[in-house]
Amino acid sequence: MIDSEALESERVKLKRDIADLRANLNRKEQCLRELEAAIAAGEDSDEAEESSNDMPTPQTKLTNDDIARYSRQLILQDFGVQGQLKLKNSSVLIVGMGGLGCPAAQYLVAAGCGHLGLIDYDEVERSNLHRQILHSEHRCGMSKAESARIALLELNSHCQIRCHSRLINSMNAMHIIRPYDVVLDCSDNVATRYLLNDACVMLRKPLVSGSALKMDGQLTVYGYGQGPCYRCIYPVPPPPEAVTNCGDGGVLGAVTGIIGAMQALEAIKVIIGLGDVMSGRLLIFDGSSFMFRNIRIRTKRPNCHVCSAQPLITELIDYEMFCGMHATDKDNPLDLLEPDQRLEVKEYHQKLQSQPHLLLDVRPPAEFEICQLPRSINVPLSEILDDSYLKRFAKQLEDKELPIVLLCRRGNDSQIAVQHIKNRFPAHSIRDLVGGLHAWTGSVDATFPIY
Numbered sequence: 001m002i003d004s005e006a007l008e009s010e011r012v013k014l015k016r017d018i019a020d021l022r023a024n025l026n027r028k029e030q031c032l033r034e035l036e037a038a039i040a041a042g043e044d045s046d047e048a049e050e051s052s053n054d055m056p057t058p059q060t061k062l063t064n065d066d067i068a069r070y071s072r073q074l075i076l077q078d079f080g081v082q083g084q085l086k087l088k089n090s091s092v093l094i095v096g097m098g099g100l101g102c103p104a105a106q107y108l109v110a111a112g113c114g115h116l117g118l119i120d121y122d123e124v125e126r127s128n129l130h131r132q133i134l135h136s137e138h139r140c141g142m143s144k145a146e147s148a149r150i151a152l153l154e155l156n157s158h159c160q161i162r163c164h165s166r167l168i169n170s171m172n173a174m175h176i177i178r179p180y181d182v183v184l185d186c187s188d189n190v191a192t193r194y195l196l197n198d199a200c201v202m203l204r205k206p207l208v209s210g211s212a213l214k215m216d217g218q219l220t221v222y223g224y225g226q227g228p229c230y231r232c233i234y235p236v237p238p239p240p241e242a243v244t245n246c247g248d249g250g251v252l253g254a255v256t257g258i259i260g261a262m263q264a265l266e267a268i269k270v271i272i273g274l275g276d277v278m279s280g281r282l283l284i285f286d287g288s289s290f291m292f293r294n295i296r297i298r299t300k301r302p303n304c305h306v307c308s309a310q311p312l313i314t315e316l317i318d319y320e321m322f323c324g325m326h327a328t329d330k331d332n333p334l335d336l337l338e339p340d341q342r343l344e345v346k347e348y349h350q351k352l353q354s355q356p357h358l359l360l361d362v363r364p365p366a367e368f369e370i371c372q373l374p375r376s377i378n379v380p381l382s383e384i385l386d387d388s389y390l391k392r393f394a395k396q397l398e399d400k401e402l403p404i405v406l407l408c409r410r411g412n413d414s415q416i417a418v419q420h421i422k423n424r425f426p427a428h429s430i431r432d433l434v435g436g437l438h439a440w441t442g443s444v445d446a447t448f449p450i451y
């Protein structure tokens, strides 16, 4: 008798193993490329970075290939040969090769930007591919900057592309940004936004800033002409609990595509001096109603801590501390509960799953619909925090013998929920499933989907 479930589980496991091996191979190939590049340059990597700071010799003529390739934009009255030459001699730094950085880089390279710097500390994952359109299935596991470079050079081999596969932070930002003319903020966190703003103000570089979440996006240009900087608009960071990223809130790829493409457009306008740059104005895009609003934002704040005549901040600070948030969205597991309030997934599977118990899944309904454990009941965290779940579970909660187990995607929200319910029912056995569904897939059922 063929056990089709066991075969399926084995098949999925093999696919995962192959993906891991491929990721490892990609990493090794990348190391090899970097090493060979360093050997070819006859320098160690630090010196290689210094040399990248040298100004390239300006190009004063378009080649025949340039003329053929860029003909459709060359014939634009306001663009012309001078615009193309400015673009050819320009250098743009893109921070973040994710949903915004990919389309932005694609349009800049296609348009003939001469020098591009790409920064990203992260590696390509499957969940990136729906919107980070320069990466590919085969490059999962590879550094995002390196993966983007491969795709961009296929589009336009004349562009000089430098990869910085690392986190940009207070230690390296001035050094990395200095050689570039314009910076694009395509990152996804507040700490990096303040870092890039401050560094760009200090180095007098225009900063084209974009953001996208769910169905909405925003765009503006900071530090251009007499326009304000990010700190003029947001002198203090938002509270960490008010900030959501794409991993938690979701985003539609076409929305990041729209904002990223517009960031490329603004960078080109800044470089060429074309049209009205989006400085002192904020574009707000609502993808569901398809409304573009263009609002005036304040002018320079006279007492801005970084861009005013007497700035208080004259060198880069610790931005993660300033914002109370990390600059990476790698899992930062919470540890809120006592050991006796926690339950490992294996123990749940072996001892409790077949016993009477109440399994509450505290994820939002849209996530619950993607996948769920057998007999789990969806009670979103918001319903727990506002106590509306009490109405639904009054009866079960009266039964102190019935153990309650809470779970979520990664094991953070379930801890918050346990704390809250425990305050109301201190005598109950209420525990969270450590590591949530991710741990379930890792330790109990390899066929359970991960998102």
Ligand SMILES: Nc1ncnc2c1ncn2[C@@H]1O[C@H](COP(=O)(O)OP(=O)(O)OP(=O)(O)O)[C@@H](O)[C@H]1O
Binding pocket: 095, 096, 097, 098, 099, 100, 119, 120, 121, 122, 127, 128, 144, 166, 167, 168, 169, 186, 187, 188, 189, 192, 245, 246, 247, 248, 327, 328, 329
């Ligand atoms: N300080 C930083 N230095 C380098 N790269 C950064 C920094 N801050 C953010 N990034 C990069 O910016 C990109 C932002 O893009 P985006 O939010 O679309 O991707 P993501 O983090 O892969 O998304 P998801 O939340 O779905 O995992 C990410 O690739 C991230 O690694």
Ligand SMILES: [Zn+2]
Binding pocket: 228, 229, 230, 231, 232, 233, 300, 301, 304, 305, 306, 307, 308
């Ligand atoms: Zn300012």
